[in-house]
Amino acid sequence: MTALSRGARALFLLGAAVFFGLPLLWLLLAPTRTADDLTTGSPLGFGALGNVGDAWSHLMSYNDGEITLWIGNSVIYAAASVVLALLLCVPAGYALAKHDFAGRRALLTLSIVTMILPPAALVLPLYLEMSAVGLTGTVWAVILPLSFYPFGVYLAFLHFQANLPDSLLDAGRVDGASELRLFWSVGLPLARPAIALIAFFGFVRCWTDFFLPFVMLSDDRTFTLQLGLMSLLQSTGAVNNSSGFADLDIHQSEAALAGLVACAPLMIGFVLAQRFLRTGLLAGAEKG
Structure with a gap:
């Protein structure tokens, strides 16, 4: 060079x-x-560091500390969605990678096509579906759609296909292990990097999602942090001095602190999962 x-x-x-x-x-x-x-x-x-405490107390003055409720809601939505996504994605990826059944290729193609669709294109069908079963306005209207994660299925499929030899499964079958036992005792331990990768990306997707909760939720007590911050910033003097609540002492400093609060779980999650993310991204890149 x-x-x-x-x-x-x-x-x-x-x-x-x-x-x-x-x-x-x-x-x-x-x-x-x-x-x-x-x-x-x-x-x-x-x-001054003391201003940070003042900014937080100003944020807590909005609707009697409703920001803490939004944080709790986001944690619940993200945690439940990630757990359900893992329960669906990992077995589905394993089955697509290691079993040949009718419709396998069609399911894999459908997963890829759904994965590349813009999320906004699916919001209206999802709203109609949730409305048909009476779940709009509830936590399940957010948790269940976010649990549908085709990208996670594809990641699990790639990992099992590249890192789980068929000969290892055949040896287990010769020893009399059932398919469920093979998945639990052989497939899952080898899939820990992929599970960490799916969990991290799934958490980022759930935590940062705005449009789906915006469409599904109407009660501000059920808002996520992202949706709640929009309501806070629009109704205070942080960005709109002519607002009806502009008399609240919430301005640019408080808005920046709220942004840091929204980003903090993602940064902490990345630091904690960095080793697993690196392993998951490189798994299967080199064979032999």
């Missing part, structure tokens, strides 16, 4: 770091400053 190409690469990486890093740095620093500091001082200045 020539000096010119190395310099060009370094310049590109520096530009990308600045472009993507500055907004994150502002988000981290904004809760330490007051609303006046944000409008008059340096955009990247540091205020």
Whole structure:
């Protein structure tokens, strides 16, 4: 690699770091400053840690601390959806990878096609389906659709196909193991990296989803954190000074802190699952 190409690469990486890093740095620093500091001082200045506590107390003043309810709702929705998705995706991926049955190719093709469809295109059919069984406005109207995760099925299929030899399963069958025992004792232990990968991506998908809860839920007591923050920001002075609730002391500092609260579980989850994610992404990439 020539000096010119190395310099060009370094310049590109520096530009990308600045472009993507500055907004994150502002988000981290904004809760330490007051609303006046944000409008008059340096955009990247540091205020005082005490301002973070003040910003949180201001957020808690909205509807008697409803933000904590939204956080709890998001945790429940995401955890239940991920558990159900794993219960569906891992056995489905195993069956598609290791069993030949009528309709197998059609199911695999359908999973891939559904996986590439825009999520917004499925919201209306899902709403009509939930409405037909009387589940709109309930937690199940969010949990059940989010548990349908074709990408997770495809990840499990790829993992089992690449990392679970048929000869290993045949040896178990010769020893008299049932298909359920083979899946539980042989398939699942080898699929831990894939399970971690599916769980992480499924959690990110559930935690960040906005449009589905927006369509399915009407009571703000059942809102997710993403949906609740939209309601908070629209009805306070954080982005709309002419709002009817603009007298609440919720401005840009509080909005930045709310954004950090929404991002924190994703960052913590990524740090905790990093080793499993790396293993899951590389599994099957090299054979022999």
